[in-house]
Amino acid sequence: MLQRRYVALIVLGALAIAAPFILTNVFLRRLLVFFVIYSILALSLDIIMAYMGQYSFGHQAPFGLAAYTVGFLAARWRVVPYQWLSFGAGIGVAALFGLAVGSLTLRWTRGVYLAIITYGIGVILCQLFFKASHFTGGERGIAYIPFLTLPGVTFDTPFSFYYLALGFLVLTIYIIMRWLRSPSGRAVIAIRENEALANSTGIYSYRHYVMAFTLASALAGLAGSLFAYFITHITPALFTLDYVVMMIIMVVFGGTGTIGGPIIGSAIYTFLLRLLPVGMDMRLVIFGVIVLVTIIFLPRGIYPRLEAVLIRRGRALFK
């Protein structure tokens, strides 16, 4: 059993490494990078949705804030001498945002109320970044964000950037999996499962929910920093509801509460929506129907079913 798992991992790893060699056209390679960045984003939202059992309709906020932090520091003010410092600052700002919003709301607010409050925060930020144009650049946003570099490499093509993003995706998966086994991760799951019992065993809900919310925001910030350095031109559209709806679809469609789910959701969303051979309006309609049908027939998302089928096939193969 364990060995098969490793075989599956090795196949997946090889596929991930080979992908940009298979998809040689620049457009497809760009999609590949978006897919990886959105996977990080979807995984970060799933911390809130699956493990905290809550909804955030403002999860585009830490994503956009990180991107704008990078925009300000690296392109507009050009104050930070190292690109990686701006990159980290983006994550830091997103984490601080999560800490602030979490501390202010999570003591009392859960469920629908949390969804509405986070939605409101997203709307406020969206307006702010659109309207305060002398500060934020308004609709035109911030352009000319420089490239990230490492000794010997400049991440200026989708090809090289893909591997950078992939590295961070692997890191994200690792962090989430380890966090789930940490006292704090266990506490969050305990609260979701049975809050009164969790409290009666000494778990302080507020503290661990704030920590989880901060972790989710920081990881969304990681995606935001990557995004800014990849597209090099950011606009306030990052703060629109489109992004958060996109993330929610990826998570629910792919399968919440799993690692594979948000990633598959992100893959299908990114590729299907861009590659359907019809006009853009029609694509959205077709995509809507696909999502609807999937949710009806696979309410737990695609991934759990896919995993079951693959395991069955794998067994047949190894016999």
Added chain:
Amino acid sequence: MDILNIKGITKDFKGLRALNKVDIDVHEGEMLGLIGPNGSGKTTLVNVVTGFLKPTEGEVIYKGKPITGLKPHQITKRRIARTFQLTSLYSNLTVEENIVTGRYLKMSSSTLGSIFHTRGYREEEKGLRVKAREILTFMGLERQRDVLARNLPFGDERKLALAVALATDPELLILDEPATGMNPKEQEELVHLIQLIQEQMGITIIIIEHNMKLIMGVCRAIVVLDYGIKLAEGTPEEIAHNQDVISAYLGEYKLG
């Protein structure tokens, strides 16, 4: 010596007085039975002591220090554990995970330590498993270790709830109708386990029970609540012959 003093506790719910100036002293190491007809305020009292409800008036003193108004997790930290009247478990986790999660207060690893998978974290993790198995063996649940809690038979569910409370390593354990819904044989087994917990582990126990016979058999001290008022306290013999208690319990039948 007293481990817990409940002093003049009153609890009002919008005009309904659920508890009225209740005083109870619990001696260290004893098993105290708390009985009373339905709606007499037993569970409300447990919720006040364990921080799930704030009293309208009065004080709860634990080992000489006031704990009134503290939150549930702070009270558990002072080593008071409880179970719930309706079975309360992490139903989507395995039996062992339920216990491991119950050991939360004994975990000292930081989140970063867990993420970096430090040696300290790994050793703590191993220790948690060993301790969880120890508790499960004591409760006779070791064979169900990997079963999801929601798939347990009813009797084992109740045992697991008790095991989770025990996992917090309490000095005072408050059991809210632990034997409800069990058949007589299971009840007997559970009572035996609870006696072991009191005698061998030296844990003070407050047990709420409907079943008079059950409680009379194991508790040396009994408190009777009725309509939020402490009606009587004493040994089982005293309680059994107390005129107020008899009419409180028999009164129900008269009306019916």
